[in-house]
Amino acid sequence: MSFDRLIDNIREKQNPTVAGLDPKLDYIPDYIKASAYEKYGKTFEGAAEALFEFNKGLIDALCDIVPAVKPQAAYYEMYGWQGVRALERTIAYAKEKGMFVITDGKRNDIGTTMQAYAAAHIGTTDIEGTEADAFGADALTVNGYLGTDGVKPLLDICKNSDKGIFILVKTSNPSSGELQDRKLDDGKTVYRTMGDMCEAWGEEAPGKLGYSSVGAVVGATYTEQLGELRAALPHTFFLVPGYGAQGGGAADVAPAFDEKGRGAVINSSRGIMCAWKKEGCAPEEYAAAARREAIRMRDEIVSYIGEIK
């Protein structure tokens, strides 16, 4: 149970990062799109094929050095069920290559509906007595605004498996403070209150390496809060978006880690996916450029935190 498997992947590769797979068509080299459109037309099916082929190249180039991928559901849903099928194929391919897969869906609901999301994304679905994976990711991002009723169905799966969830605590965007930074009448911020809830929920699903199955999303763009939350939530593993394109650097994310170099995984999406554009290399080299950027990012972060024990 818990994020032990993710942490083991991170230690083995000495790389506390995750590659975001948010494949906008703009990011994808023309030759991949042309080939997909030739087969399926300029349709959702064609676009979905291009997304998958692009992801496949990235996964092949990254899987021996990057422990995890984080596909963002929105970029698949925008191409209808065909796009959603590309999400499913991407998850399956990344798992086949040994990567830990975090579906970034920020799902939230209650009761039987949340059970359905839990089954869809980190559990299994029953059809007349046979259980099958729908999307079958290893972890899911979750919005906790609805309280325990929205988390319990996920916890029920986490307690009996090595699956995990990341709950939005302090998000990386400029307006995150409109609600999250507001102080409650006990003097605590909303984000800190949500963080405390994560720590409490996590007690039901502890891990062997110090972190429970209930993680938190905390943005790289709020480095002070990262440090505050790391100290306050000793059993809550952090997924940290906002590195790179959103402005966070290695120094900003360093406070997310504990003294063993554990406790967080740092996401980069555009930085890795669009490395070929930034480098100005040939489009055919997009995956090699992604690998170069992933190595640069790894080395930069590890230079701040040292060996991951």
Added chain:
Amino acid sequence: MSFDRLIDNIREKQNPTVAGLDPKLDYIPDYIKASAYEKYGKTFEGAAEALFEFNKGLIDALCDIVPAVKPQAAYYEMYGWQGVRALERTIAYAKEKGMFVITDGKRNDIGTTMQAYAAAHIGTTDIEGTEADAFGADALTVNGYLGTDGVKPLLDICKNSDKGIFILVKTSNPSSGELQDRKLDDGKTVYRTMGDMCEAWGEEAPGKLGYSSVGAVVGATYTEQLGELRAALPHTFFLVPGYGAQGGGAADVAPAFDEKGRGAVINSSRGIMCAWKKEGCAPEEYAAAARREAIRMRDEIVSYIGEIK
């Protein structure tokens, strides 16, 4: 723009309710499942076909008396992309029958990612210069924990169309108060603060009938808060879940309406979908039973609020 079209549908049918389409396999008569499995096996494709056929029967039976449907994305996602295709087919069919379609997805994210969700669910997706509907609903439920960055991409669509959004304010579940009822340091609750944000966001997309394109989800199970919010948020249209199976009755939801009988649409999911089980009628009559329950619910609510002007 705004919810004018929904309100017009409600006035025309004198029925302020929406039928939730949360088709669990358990709710679906055996003869529909048997036929779907015969065609596609006991697979996600078979299950998805059963969901769609069940929904189609409900839509046919309800479309002349119920103004809107609310498919809940989770129950489709649990059957993988095949289930998601059933969601797409359901939305298209309900629109063809003149119903206003609210996708209950509680989506949330920021920036370009939220743009992708907005395109997916209430906007259109561009593929090499051609715009197409991915899911093409009329409205989407949204979680506002991330603040304005998560709402603006939706507002951009609402401002130039007749689409709308419903933001979670006070949800119907028992644990909704863990965060939502907490008081901020200015003495206002979190839910009221979120409600005020809805009212402010809505100023950018006002409607001709008094309500903006930014609605709020407020549970039937919290009748006092319904009244408080109705008074405080005069331009915010309410989507009210929790009627029936979750315990809310017509008296509980009456405070959601304004003096013209406008201002809210009340959802029933299980009550309508499972009416055939509750009645104990023949499974082949499930749609007729759903219609009988929809009429009963309409009459009960209208007896409290009077004519919808």
